[in-house]
Amino acid sequence: MRFRPIAFLSCVLLLSVAPGRAVSAAQSPEPRLRAGAATSNITPALGGDIVGGWAPMTATDVHDELHARCLVLDDGQGRLAIVVVDSLGVPRHVVDRARALATAHTGIPAERILVSATHTHSATSALGQRWSPAEYEQAPALDPYQDFLATRIADGIRRAVANLRPAQIAWGRGALPDEVFNRRWHMKPGPHMRNPFGGTDRVQMNPPIGSPDLIEPAGPTDPEIAVLAVRGVDGHPIAVLANYSLHYVGGVPQGHVSADYFGVFARVLARMLGEDRADSTFVPMLSNGTSGDINNVDLRGGQPKLPPYERMTRVATRVAAEVSQALPHLTWRDHVSLASTQRVLTLRRRPITPELRAWAREALARPADAARHPRERIYAERVEGSSAAPATLDVVLQAHRIGDLAITTFPFEVFAEIGLEIKARTPFGQTFTTSLANGSEGYLPTEPQHALGGYETWLGTNRVQLDAARMMTDALLAMLAELKAQASASPVTR
Numbered sequence: 001m002r003f004r005p006i007a008f009l010s011c012v013l014l015l016s017v018a019p020g021r022a023v024s025a026a027q028s029p030e031p032r033l034r035a036g037a038a039t040s041n042i043t044p045a046l047g048g049d050i051v052g053g054w055a056p057m058t059a060t061d062v063h064d065e066l067h068a069r070c071l072v073l074d075d076g077q078g079r080l081a082i083v084v085v086d087s088l089g090v091p092r093h094v095v096d097r098a099r100a101l102a103t104a105h106t107g108i109p110a111e112r113i114l115v116s117a118t119h120t121h122s123a124t125s126a127l128g129q130r131w132s133p134a135e136y137e138q139a140p141a142l143d144p145y146q147d148f149l150a151t152r153i154a155d156g157i158r159r160a161v162a163n164l165r166p167a168q169i170a171w172g173r174g175a176l177p178d179e180v181f182n183r184r185w186h187m188k189p190g191p192h193m194r195n196p197f198g199g200t201d202r203v204q205m206n207p208p209i210g211s212p213d214l215i216e217p218a219g220p221t222d223p224e225i226a227v228l229a230v231r232g233v234d235g236h237p238i239a240v241l242a243n244y245s246l247h248y249v250g251g252v253p254q255g256h257v258s259a260d261y262f263g264v265f266a267r268v269l270a271r272m273l274g275e276d277r278a279d280s281t282f283v284p285m286l287s288n289g290t291s292g293d294i295n296n297v298d299l300r301g302g303q304p305k306l307p308p309y310e311r312m313t314r315v316a317t318r319v320a321a322e323v324s325q326a327l328p329h330l331t332w333r334d335h336v337s338l339a340s341t342q343r344v345l346t347l348r349r350r351p352i353t354p355e356l357r358a359w360a361r362e363a364l365a366r367p368a369d370a371a372r373h374p375r376e377r378i379y380a381e382r383v384e385g386s387s388a389a390p391a392t393l394d395v396v397l398q399a400h401r402i403g404d405l406a407i408t409t410f411p412f413e414v415f416a417e418i419g420l421e422i423k424a425r426t427p428f429g430q431t432f433t434t435s436l437a438n439g440s441e442g443y444l445p446t447e448p449q450h451a452l453g454g455y456e457t458w459l460g461t462n463r464v465q466l467d468a469a470r471m472m473t474d475a476l477l478a479m480l481a482e483l484k485a486q487a488s489a490s491p492v493t494r
């Protein structure tokens with residue numbers, strides 16, 4: 001095998017040149033797997049709004065380019081396209097446009113195209129005008145950046161198809177437990193537990209580091225790094241897709257466009273594998289796992305203040321090293337069968353009650369310096385904006401099978417406990433979940449987390465019925481069971 005790193009870390013070098021096991025094509029009657037990958041530059045023009053914070057700020061510089069990273073697999077029966085986009089979130093109608101364009105050019109059906117956002121907080125918005133009634137129109141027009149983005153995603157899929165060649169595939173996992181922290185904390189009571197709606201929460205998001213009011217985190221973390229690797233029959237890497245449940249890292253100067261640690265991961269992994277040459281076609285991809293309540297801040301241990309980009313570089317380098325060290329131990333296959341299933345679920349939006357509307361009107365009428373909560377006005381605007389929304393929201397769920405590996409998707413910022421439940425209950429050897437896939441519909445707490453309150457549960461941060469996580473988790477587990485039954489019924493699908 002020639003999945004060959006250069007000497008970035010000596011231990012990585014030694015581990016990575018150890019021969020991986022391979023399953024021979026000669027034993028298999030199935031056609032050979034083919035794979036292709038490509039990267040589209042999706043960097044916006046300067047002057048747009050960067051949207052990761054409470055208030056948008058203008059993009060004045062590009063620290064590193066943004067990309068849509070595309071992998072297409074072909075098992076001889078059908079194809080699967082996986083796209084990871086450097087964006088805070090890509091709304092459903094933009095993904096739908098991208099998928100329609102890709103389908104028109106490649107024939108890959110929409111349910112076999114997975115488009116997810118990394119959730120970098122340093123990209124200009126692909127979300128369009130949120131919180132205005134226009135958002136809720138049946139088919140909102142794409143703004144110029146959304147149109148560009150949809151086209152570039154489709155371009156990437158088309159180019160990945162054009163690059164299809166005989167390949168081998170492998171998957172596995174590593175773990176990095178000490179870079180993930182649950183950011184929701186049970187706290188001692190006090191004014192810090194008040195929410196913008198005039199109520200009191202039982203947990204607080206991102207409380208101050210070292211606060212004497214800290215009691216304990218309100219949920220688990222998922223330390224796993226899932227790895228899907230594809231290489232040509234000549235041993236050269238085609239793509240590596242990793243998945244880690246960390247919201248983002250951040251730490252960029254004001255006005256900088258950056259792909260955050262997702263972009264650093266791609267650059268560092270390419271370097272570790274000796275694929276940082278200008279002529280390399282290797283596509284490294286890091287997708288966002290279930291990280292709605294997970295960050296990179298050690299509230300109890302304390303963390304030194306670091307210069308811009310330093311922390312994301314440290315974290316990404318550790319994630320890439322973990323992936324690089326996992327690669328030599330994977331079992332490479334000449335063929336796997338692919339299968340996908342998609343469901344569109346209709347969820348109820350959380351109702352904007354007359355009481356809420358009255359609260360919002362009163363809050364917006366109050367002078368800014370008389371606000372009862374620092375975020376009162378923002379949430380009042382969100383309540384007002386949401387009042388024009390239809391009562392229901394259709395969301396796309398997908399489950400994909402690649403041999404004995406499965407990928408499930410949600411168009412939300414999914415809490416870690418949801419991903420852990422799917423991993424515990426999956427019928428497949430390995431499963432991971434991609435958040436912010438095929439849409440961007442806000443946070444997805446579980447019902448017990450809704451009962452605790454906190455930022456992620458506030459109406460406007462979360463917008464769907466309180467048992468939506470249960471409904472979607474059950475639907476995805478049923479979809480995995482369907483894929484498993486199909487695979488078991490057909491001897492040639494394993």
Ligand SMILES: [Zn+2]
Nearest residue numbers: 119121247413
């Ligand atoms: Zn976020």
